[in-house]
Amino acid sequence: MKTKIAIAFCIDTTYTQHLGVAIASLLKHNKSADVTIYVASSLLPESETEKIASVGRMFGNEIIFKPMQEERYSHRCTQGYLPRLRSRRRN
Helix, strand or coil: CCCEEEEEEECCHHHHHHHHHHHHHHHHCCCCCEEEEEEEECCCCHHHHHHHHHHHHHCCCCEEEEECCHHHHCCCCCCCHHHHHHHHHHC
16 A cells, blocks of 8 residues: 655745755655645746646656635735744854
8 A cells, every 4th residue: 555645835936946856855755655745825927837847747746736815814924934034044
């Protein structure tokens, strides 16, 4: 029986390259598993969506894209967190 792995990523356009690497590594090191990958994002250009999807196709996997509705989360603090983390690491 195959191991089942379901994983979800939530990104914006600044992380598409990193997501491609993460997906490639996940699929390369789990060839015998049944992997389902979800990508949630708002305003991800079709060109970036296609790049991410092509990584999945290289390994015979489909990537499921879920559009996020930013207004649904507007009452939450969702911006600025990662840039602050990056600046802390440099110091």
